[in-house]
Amino acid sequence: MQNLLQNLNPEQYAAVTLPAESALILAGAGSGKTRVLTTRIAWLIQTGQISPSGLMAVTFTNKAAKEMQARLSAMLPINTRSMWIGTFHGLCNRLLRAHFRDASLPQTFQILDSQDQLSMVKRILKANQIDDDKYPPRNVVYFINNAKEQGLRAAKVNTYDPTSRQLAEIYGIYEEQCQRDGVVDFAELLLRTVELLASNQPLREHYQARFKHILVDEFQDTNDLQYRWIKLMAGTQSAVLAVGDDDQSIYAFRGANVGNMASFEREFRVQHRIKLEQNYRSHGHILDSANALISNNTERLGKNLRTDAGQGELIRIQEAPSDREESQWLVEQIKELTRQGIASSEIAILYRSNAQSRVIEHALFSASLPYKVYGGLRFFERAEIKHAIAYLQLMDNPHNDSAFLRVMNFPARGIGAKGQENLQDVARQHGLSLYAAVPHLGGKAGSTLGAFVKLIEAARFETQMLTLPELVKRVLEMSTLIQHYQNEKDGEDRVENLEQLVSSAAQFIAEEGFANDAPALMGPASIASTNIVQGDGVEILDADAALNTLMSPLSAFLSHASLEAGDNQAQVGQDALQLMTVHSAKGLEFDAVFITGLEEGLFPHENSAKETGGMEEERRLMYVAITRARQRLFISFAQTRMLHGQIRYNTKSRFLTELPEENVKWLSPKVQQNWFSSPKSAWDADDQYSQRSQFSGAGSSSYQNKVSYAAPHNIIPTNEDGWRIGLSVRHAKFGEGIIIKLEGSGSNCRAHIQFYKLGLKVLDLNIAKLEKV
């Protein structure tokens, strides 16, 4: 035990050895959060305060869950597979499998991923002749997921106008369809579990009594439904350890509610709040900058990182005339870092949006610098894999319409759009699944579809006793998927992926502890034997959490395919530069980090201004970006950038002005764009006018650094008609103002103009009569 607690700093030690009461750990970036979480678990077990089955640890990503299991295994000789360590969705999946009857689900219910959910909504809109211009499928999906995250069923959704009534109606049809198909979407996994626990007292009390300790990672990212689930699992007796960092909350856009941290402290009567502020990652200049930047946010619980690592290097800031030159500069800097002996894989290039990667990739490619882009298509999201999975889903549940639709005519077997529509009509009339409706269909479509149904039935019969890898292999053969791709030009990769599916099935069986010869379709006998019937007749499962005790190998594999879409990350080990969005960089760290595109409108993103709290979230995003760096941090921006086929003229990000001057070094001339680059600049303040007038002259203002640089005219670009950012203009109606952004060119050129009296307007330069002042 002494080993476990060795080398913890006082705050970490305090967190690890907290009494069995609820607590909030504010864990700053690089403060050893995962270490505290895993050591806490190990300490609780080793000191005999809890058995491995008496605690639950929840994360957001599979990666984090696996990391926790791996570190725990290294600390204690225990089987972590049977422990309740997993993602919100993974653990809910397990609960619903164990209590499928109480949750009114078929035992082999399947999980709809986002793609499937969207196609299902599209299908419903079509079948009910709802105008998808008025109700775009994406919005409908958003509406449904949102309602579910509020815990609202279709019948309970607030409707206040015809549009919301229609949306609620679609939601209702969607619910019915899912139930009939035996499928649940991601939000449903959570909602179903919450409803199950809320309505089933014995079950709820059972789990509340069982899990004396609940640990939640990245608590700032929880949404309302996830928070409700934690409350239901905890009851009043369990000790909940919430670990999070409000300054790293960057997922409000997908429903995360930082407010859950405050609610947690209040509702769980938290007596222990521990701040982990000692940073083990970054050098001083980097950390000071991060601290200074984030102090501009008002909504904070308050935290300041410190380091013993020394000040280190200054942060380098580069201004480039264009995005291409920014990338060129990147190449030079990276070559220099490589010369200094920094491994490429220890260098990250971060950007706010994926669209920015193209020009960077181009420059890196031309310079023959190897790189990896994170965030592409993942293994189980590839079309050929989705097709194979659909066939596998039909083995377990042929009434899954989503799966049926995906492959009933793939590979093509002559079932046209007409036939498909007829089948859907017949199915709707009889209230049947597509599969069950086939015998009611006549004509040519009836016989071709009949053949397809026979194929599925034959496959189901033939594979009954096969193991999972055998079953996958056989289904690939019978479906002729592999054949189809072999005949297709450029199909080699797809064939390879399909073959890899067989090996990933074999690997899965081994990792999850299924018997090598277990029939894929057969549920484990242990489900029945571990169900204990309590006095009041409610079945309570008290098995471990291992998949092999809850599901058939096939069911488990299909869950795995939906819940862990596979790696979207570059291969580790290979020495290549790491390209990714700031969002995907969260949780990672690198020796050297480049943050690119620090421009108003891009970072902070222009869309963020529309959302309440949007600017603060952008600033947290910048905070996350800065704190990824261990030793070297570079920040760059470009005056012009190609975006959506148009040249955009942007000004430097306000975040740059929020970094303390003593921590940064400007590599390029600092351009005088002061009139609008300061976030606090007030347009109606008189002294702003005088600053503006300094622009046309070449001198530096007091606002500037001591050093004076080249005249800004050389740097700020002028477009073909002589318009440029910073130009003062007069409009007959709006009065005087200043151009802060230019979009497009030629006959399609607009200017964003900040008028002193009337504020921001966007004017078409070919229409508006503007006078240069």
Add this chain to the structure above:
DNA sequence: GGAGGAATGTTTTTT
């Protein structure tokens, strides 16, 4: 059923 052209929509993302 597939090729080729038009229309469309582009912040961030996990499960």
Add this chain to the structure above:
DNA sequence: ACATTCCTCC
């Protein structure tokens, strides 16, 4: 600019 999806025509 560019990818994806939709639509039309053979």
